[in-house]
Amino acid sequence: MGLLTILKKMKQKEKEVRLLMLGLDNAGKTTILKKFNGEDIDTISPTLGFNIKTLEHRGFKLNVWDVGGQRSLRSYWRNYFESTDGLIWVVDSADRMRIQDCKQELHSLLLEERLAGSTLLVFANKQDLPGSLSSEDIKKMLDLDNIKSHHWRILPCSAVTGEHLLEGIDWTIDDIASRIFTMD
C-alpha cells in the first residue's frame, strides 16, 4: 500500500474537507459563509482577522476558513494555505473599479505551491445588484480560461438571496471528493 493510498484512506474515513475563502475586501466572503450556515447577515462587520466554521453538509465535515480581504491583511493569507482542498474566490461583481486588482490577486494566488492542485470555485457575488457584471464578463476579466493549474468553475451568486450558494459548494465538494476520496 503506497503512501498516497494511506492518505486517501485516512481522509476518506474522516470525510473532512478544508475550504479556504479569499477575495478582495467587501466581496462578501463572511456574508456567504453566514448565509450558508443560516445565520443573520445584517450585522456583519468587515473581518479583522478570520472566521472559521465547521459545517456538516452531505455527510462531509467542511472546515471553512474565511480570511479578511483588506489590503493590510492579504500578506497573512499565506498562513492559511496549508492543506487546503478547495479555494473559494469571492468577487464583488459590482466593483468594476477594482476588477483588475481582483485579477492580479487571484493569479498570484494560483502560483502558490501550497495551493497547487486545489479545486477553485469563483463566486461572482452580489448578482442581486442591478449594476453587477455577469459571471461571463467576470470570467473574461479575470482571465479564467487561462487557468490550467486548477480545476475551476465560476458561478454567479448572491449572498443576500442565497442564490447558487449551495450549487457552488456542492460542485466544490464533488470535485474534491473525486480527487481525494474513493467514491462509495
Next chain:
Amino acid sequence: MADLGDDANMSLEERHAFMTERLQQRNDIRKSEIQRKKEDKEAPKREKCEHFHESLNREIEEIERELALSSSRTKEELIDHFDGITVRLQKSQKFLSESTLFLPSYDISRANDSLTKLQNILQEKRSEFLPKKKFAFKSRKGTDDGKDKKSKKVESGDMDLSTVDLADCKIINEVNKKLSMQPEEINQKDVALAELKSCVVKLYGAPSAIHINKLEDCQIFCGPVSGSIFIRECANCVFVLSCQQLRIHTTKFTNFYIHVTSKAIIEDTSEVKFAPYNWSYPLIEEHYKLSGLEKKRNNWSDVDDFNWLAADEHSPNWSILGLKERILMWDV
C-alpha cells in the same frame, strides 16, 4: 593446580578485587584500540585536507599569474590563453566538488568563493581584451526593449477596461457642480461616484451599495444604503452617509457623519473624524424601511483601524468630531 589452590585460598573480597582489575584491564585495552582506529581513520582525512588546500592554492596562484599576463599576449594568442585558463578553472572546480566528501563545509564555501572570484576576474579580463561582437549585444537589447513596450501596452489596455465601463448609476469626472439623484434612479441599485472635484452630491434614495473613488473637496449626502459603502482615495471631503457597512481606504482630512449598523473600518487612512448621521429629506423614513436598516442601531463611534491593531491605545488616525466642530443643519 596451584592456581586453583590460590583461588580457593583467596577470600571473597580478594576474588572480587581480582575480577574488577581484570575487567578494568580489558576495558582499557578496548578503549586504546578504539582510539588507535579512530586516529588511523582521521590521519588520512587530515592529510587529504592539507593536500587539497595545497594543490588548490597552487592552482589558484598559477591562474592568477596567467591572468595577470593577459595584457602581454597578442590578439591571436588571447583566445587560446583565455580558453586555457577556463579549462584550468573548470578542473579546479571539479577537484573541489570531488573533495567535498571529506572537506569541512567552511572550507568548501571558502574554496568556492575564491573560485567564483577567479571566474569573475576571468570574465572581466575576457570582455576587456576580447569584447563581444557588437551585433550580439544589440540584438539582445533590442528584444528586451520590445518586450518592455509590449507589456506596457497590455497594462495600459487593462487600465482602460477598468475605468471605462462603470455601471449605469454613476457620476464621474465632474468639477464644481451641484448634483443630485432621485429615488427612482437609485433605489435598490448600486451607485458609483468617481473622480469628482469640488462637487456637492445628494443621493435622495436607498441604493443597495455605493462605490466611491478619487474625490476631492466634495460633499456627499446619501439616504440609507442596505449594503456597503466603499470609499477609496478621497481627500478634504465631507460624507454624510447611512449604511450597513462602511469601508474607508487611503483617505485624508475628511469628516464623516455616519449611521452604520455594523462597524466602520479605515485602512491606510489618517486625519478623519466621525460624527453621527444628521441629514434628512422628506422621504427618508420610507427609504429606511426600504433599505431594512435598523434606525436605532448606530455604531458611528466604533471604528476599526486596520493599520492600528493595539487594543489598549486609540488609533492616531481617526477621532470623534467635537460637538462644536459639527455642522448641525444641512440644506436638504
